[in-house]
Amino acid sequence: METQDQPTGKRRRVPRAAQLVIGAVASVAMIATLTVTGLEQRSDAASGYQAALGGRQLSIMAPANPGGGWDQTSRAVQASLADIVGRSEVYNVGGAGGTIGLPQFVRHSGEANELMVTGAIMVGAILTNESEASLEDVDMLARLTTEYLVVAVPASSPIQTMEELGDAMAADVGSVSIAGGSAGGVEQVLAGLIAQAVGADPAQVSYVAHSGGGEALTTMLSGSSTAGISGISELAPYIADGSMRALAVSSPEELETLPGVPSLRESGIDVELQNWRGIAAPRGLEDDERAALVSMLDEMRDSETWRQILDDRGWGDAYLTGPELEAFIDEEQQTTEQVLRSIGLVD
Structure with a gap:
């Protein structure tokens, strides 16, 4: 590197060490500029979110x-938004x-600070x-995740296979x-579809409904039901520690998250079902x-x-917003009604 003296125009060589210092200073200056720019953009976004929330804490x-999937998802959203909007509150209103x-x-x-x-x-x-209310009464913002279901029995059960x-x-x-979540939910739908696939009357399934995943797990672990159906993330710890024995998953084939556990189809029962979870805001925003x-x-x-949460829990990234989400919800409502009618859960 050379510099030009003033005013003679004679050039002098800058020592190598000085060149390195100058280069390092330039690099630091560039990084600092990029960092400040990124912080400014981040600050602008955060300010926009806080303005939308009306300065109120997100609930x-x-x-x-x-203990169940909705509770886990709510707390996963809370944790993931902590660096974006700060503190938020999760509260439970269970049942039906x-x-x-x-x-x-x-x-x-x-109220833009309220999500469900x-x-x-x-x-x-x-x-x-x-129900007196439906999904038409809320503003669906996003579909977040999908998850397959597990059919399992307590470790003490004489039933070894699906x-x-x-x-x-x-x-x-x-x-x-069969123990599971709320009446009419995907767990009961899966129980009905399994019964239908083996030639039994799905309307006669002895389904033990619970308000939340934690309650259902208590029934399953106690052996008060023959079997249980729940999401992978809810049962995986109990399968891993040997408290529960997984018989099959509702996926098309064996999953990496549950090695050695066959799918229902691989067990000779032609059924596949996937749960999904999303997030909604109130109308009127x-x-x-x-x-x-x-x-x-x-x-x-x-x-x-x-x-990281998706990886840890084995949830599928099913993020969807906008018109595609609206079309998905419409189709889901129609398909669910058809399935519930076919297995006798609604008239």
């Missing part, structure tokens, strides 16, 4: 008791597949419970009790408020915290 309703919490949530019309986790279970529960459980259901479906909330969820979806 997230889990419309189920603690979310149809106790849903009417309460609807009353928050126009929802999903496939609520779609079915709205129909089976003849084939054995299917045979028992075919012989006397009413004598085989301003366009800019809604756009800010979706942008907030976009940022959450791309965060390292959220990606």
Whole structure:
């Protein structure tokens, strides 16, 4: 590197050490500029989110008791938004597949700081419970995750395989009790579809419904039911420690998260079913408020915290917003109603 003296124009060589210092200073200056720019952009985004929230703390309703998939999802959203909007609150309103919490949530019309986790279970529960409110009464912001279900028995059960459980259901479906989540939810739908696939009457399934995943787990672990159905993330710890024995998963094939556990189809039962969970806001938001909330969820979806939670829990990244989400919800409602009618859960 050379510099030009003033005013003679003679050039002098800069020592190598000085060149390195100059280069390092330039690099630091560039990094500092980029960092400041990034912080400014981050600050602008955070300010936009806070403006949409009206300066109030974000509240997230889990419309189920603690311990289940909606509760886990609500707290995963809370953790993933901590660096984006700061502190938030999760509260539980359990019962009836979310149809106790849903009417309460609807009353928050126009309040952008109120969110609710929802999903496939609520779609079915709205129909089976003849709910006074439906998903038409909320503003669906995003579909977040998908998850397959596990059919399992307590470790002390004499049932060793899914084939054995299917045979028992075919012989006397009413004598085989199956514990799961709320009535009309995906767990009961799966129980009905399994019964139908083995030639039993799905309307005669002895299904033991619970308000939350934690309660269902208590029934399963105690051996009070023949078998249980729940999401992978809820049962995986108990399968891993040997408390529960997984018989099959509702995926098309064996999953990496449950090695050695066959799918229902691999067990000779032609059934596949996937749960999904999403997040909604109340109706009545301003366009800019809604756009800010979706942008907030976009940022959450791309965060390292959220990606790590998906990996840890075995949840599928099913992020969907906008018109595609609206089309998905419409199709899901129609399909769920058809399935519930086919297995006799609704008239």
